[in-house]
């Protein structure tokens with residue numbers, strides 16, 4: 001099958017490589033020439049396990065990238081995914097301008113693509129966006145009609161960064177929103193057929209466009225709120241000197257709660273949870289409903305970095321002193337620093353007049369954070385980062401931080417504030433866990 005993909009970031013690149021691996025022919029369109037060159041060279045524009053390997057296998061064979069939407073005409077894709085960013089406006093609401101621009105550009109070539117191409121919204125968009133923004137842009141620019149000349153569907157993506165390829169290949173579910181357009185549904189079934197043939201246990205949810213859109217937000221809002229809830233409970237545990245992880249292990253044994261997403265600490269970051277929870281809160285308010293619980297989940301999350309800094313303040317005044325920050329990516333296995341908890345932590349340290357030295361095992365994460373904080377010193381290994389520091393703040397649960405031991409002896413004052421329960425508590429260091 002021939003598949004077009006508009007946007008080649010974390011999602012567009014991952015699905016391109018995985019679709020090629022399922023045996024499809026893929027063409028990616030991205031406005032960024034550097035991204036397109038990388039893809040055609042068989043290298044991922046972002047850092048994600050297994051991605052370079054897949055791209056190396058398929059680039060130039062069954063996977064091509066271009067900056068020109070026009071190239072889709074000769075390629076003749078049966079399905080075209082929109083994997084464009086849907087960032088936040090200043091008030092937290094969704095900014096649909098990029099996806100609208102992408103739909104307009106695609107609309108400009110859609111009429112010339114043979115057959116009944118189905119446009120599939122892969123991006124996370126608030127309910128109604130596909131019907132009210134993307135569909136009209138496609139119709140206006142192409143002069144065609146949805147359901148007559150081309151199909152329109154929503155197929156949200158649930159992959160996590162750091163495990164994107166394996167999440168995509170082994171999904172918990174697939175959601176096909178098609179509003180009863182049989183041709184669009186069949187097109188999606190053909191796209192995923194090789195994956196479903198391999199694993200016929202994957203549930204497929206066939207639903208409407210709005211339903212598919214909101215399922216994605218409900219999924220993320222539920223998970224983010226679950227982490228905020230365990231953080232709130234963890235903060236209470238800490239007040240009683242109780243280990244929140246012991247409590248989480250116990251409650252996770254209840255099938256109705258489940259053991260996943262119960263790791264309390266400095267909170268959730270990344271390119272999805274913060275923007276998506278804020279977007280659905282703003283969208284709900286626009287509909288006249290005030291989602292107090294989701295707002296509380298955001299508030300608890302925003303407070304966790306401050307709690308981490310307060311714990312540090314209890315042990316050391318860092319003004320004019322060297323402080324080590326370990327972990328810059330928002331989670332292990334990625335170079336993505338968007339909304340990383342390290343950002344409010346570094347801001348808080350700089351407000352206190354500390355001299356911040358930072359380390360992340362992923363060099364690209366260090367480079368990405370340097371764009372936010374050019375005045376921080378970034379080092380390539382933990383020992384020189386910790387050396388002479390008066391406090392160390394652990395912000396990301398990279399497994400290698402669990403191996404650190406004697407490196408803490410290099411500190412001037414071994415105050416270790418662990419925001420992710422990854423460092424071993426031991427004699428000789430002043431150790432504080434955020435919720436334990």
Ligand SMILES: NC(=O)c1ccc[n+]([C@@H]2O[C@H](COP(=O)([O-])OP(=O)(O)OC[C@H]3O[C@@H](n4cnc5c(N)ncnc54)[C@H](O)[C@@H]3O)[C@@H](O)[C@H]2O)c1
Nearest residue numbers: 007008009010011030031032083084085086102123124157
């Ligand atoms: N990152 C994730 O883990 C993840 C997971 C599931 C869903 N999502 C959703 O998927 C969408 C894409 O997210 P992402 O993280 O892959 O974005 P991203 O920022 O990593 O990548 C977006 C890409 O789109 C390109 N682009 C921008 N404007 C364009 C245009 N007009 N035409 C063509 N290309 C254009 C950019 O150059 C960039 O390469 C968002 O809605 C996001 O919420 C993301």
Ligand SMILES: O=c1ccn([C@@H]2O[C@H](COP(=O)(O)OP(=O)(O)O[C@H]3O[C@H](CO)[C@@H](O)[C@H](O)[C@H]3O)[C@@H](O)[C@H]2O)c(=O)[nH]1
Nearest residue numbers: 157158159160161227261262263267268269270272330331
């Ligand atoms: O028990 C936990 C689990 C996660 N986190 C934090 O939550 C954030 C998000 O982590 P995770 O969900 O693993 O990564 P993402 O790549 O942001 O994936 C989320 O966001 C994606 C984009 O929408 C969705 O596709 C995924 O299903 C959803 O899990 C990170 O800061 C984690 O450190 C915790 O603090 N405690």
